[in-house]
Amino acid sequence: MFKKGETIIYPIYGAGKITEKYDEELSDEVVKYYQISFETSQVTVSVPVEKAEEFGVREPLSQKDIKASLKNLSKRAKLDKDTITNLSEIATEMMKSGKFEDAIDLLNLYKAVIKHHNKEGKNLSFSHTKNVENIVKFVQSEIGAVLGEKAVSKFKVSPLEE
Numbered sequence: 001m002f003k004k005g006e007t008i009i010y011p012i013y014g015a016g017k018i019t020e021k022y023d024e025e026l027s028d029e030v031v032k033y034y035q036i037s038f039e040t041s042q043v044t045v046s047v048p049v050e051k052a053e054e055f056g057v058r059e060p061l062s063q064k065d066i067k068a069s070l071k072n073l074s075k076r077a078k079l080d081k082d083t084i085t086n087l088s089e090i091a092t093e094m095m096k097s098g099k100f101e102d103a104i105d106l107l108n109l110y111k112a113v114i115k116h117h118n119k120e121g122k123n124l125s126f127s128h129t130k131n132v133e134n135i136v137k138f139v140q141s142e143i144g145a146v147l148g149e150k151a152v153s154k155f156k157v158s159p160l161e162e
Helices: 063-074 081-085 087-097 100-119 126-147
Strands: 007-010 014-026 029-037 044-048
Touching: 007 029, 007 126, 014 126, 063 100, 063 126, 081 087, 081 100, 087 100, 087 126, 100 126
Parallel strands: none
Antiparallel strands: 007 014, 014 029, 029 044
8 A cells, every 4th residue: 555645656657646545425335546746747647455466456566576677678589470460559558567578678669669760761650650659758757756767868779769
């Protein structure tokens, strides 16, 4: 259970703070909620306390685990026809997981897709470009929450900048 003021990680949006815990009556039942706000967005979400884990809300990784995961940032992703065909579904599932490791793997996958598209003279679609931007924000928000904002610029995470 999280406390008010605690930093958490929420799928897609990344690092946020529990700004409030409140009760809401729904069908004669009192449901406890976390209200979560994000520094990198004007979005505020409310998550039922009992379903927080199911929704992917988690504590930030440790410094050791973040650094270990970032070592995988340059790992080559296996790219095949099925992956390219199902990229939208794969990206959606991995982004929904809220796992830092999945975000790193997805960035590596997009890096391979961009390289493949460049060889064919194609650009990444608008929706995939937005996905990459969102994944980069997610990764950077957790790096900032765990290692500090100065550390964010030390890691080149966006495959769009290569």
